[in-house]
Amino acid sequence: MHMYQNPFARALSIKERIASFWVTMGGCGISPIGPGTVGSIAGCGLFWLALPWAFSLKLATIGFAFVISIVAIEYLQRRNDAVKDASWIVIDEGVGVWIALLSWDGSIDMMVASF
Numbered sequence: 773m774h775m776y777q778n779p780f781a782r783a784l785s786i787k788e789r790i791a792s793f794w795v796t797m798g799g800c801g802i803s804p805i806g807p808g809t810v811g812s813i814a815g816c817g818l819f820w821l822a823l824p825w826a827f828s829l830k831l832a833t834i835g836f837a838f839v840i841s842i843v844a845i846e847y848l849q850r851r852n853d854a855v856k857d858a859s860w861i862v863i864d865e866g867v868g869v870w871i872a873l874l875s876w877d878g879s880i881d882m883m884v885a886s887f
Contacts, residue, residue, distance in 0.1 A: 788851065791844040794863060801860035811862025815869035816887055823878055834870050841867060 779792035779799055796802060803810040822830055841863045849856060872886035 788848070791847050794840065794844045795848065795861045797862050797866050800866075801862040807860055807862050808865045811865040812869050812887055814862075815866030816873070816883055818866065819870050819873045819876070820883075823876065827874075830870075830874060834867060834874065837863070837867050837870070 779789050779796055781789075781792075784792060793799070797811050797814050800810045800814045801807045822833065825833075844863075845861060869886060873883065876882050876886065
């Protein structure tokens, strides 16, 4: 297990913990089976919470998450070369599902199709 894979590791600095927590979607990337799938499921759940939000707020949240994700991944990559395309980085799956669900009508069928 890579040290950044576990955002709860005590050996990490606070900045590394925050970046790791973000890119693993709160630890979803730790899953030994299908971390990307777990990240996508978590993304669906988080977006369900945002269903009543206005379209513009959803779009702004996706944009913010996209930019923060790039910053966090680049920070971790600068600290350790082994981070490149790591399977435990699942924020891209989460944000991807959010983009797919941007026009979601609240139906289960559309969520499954977006997943």
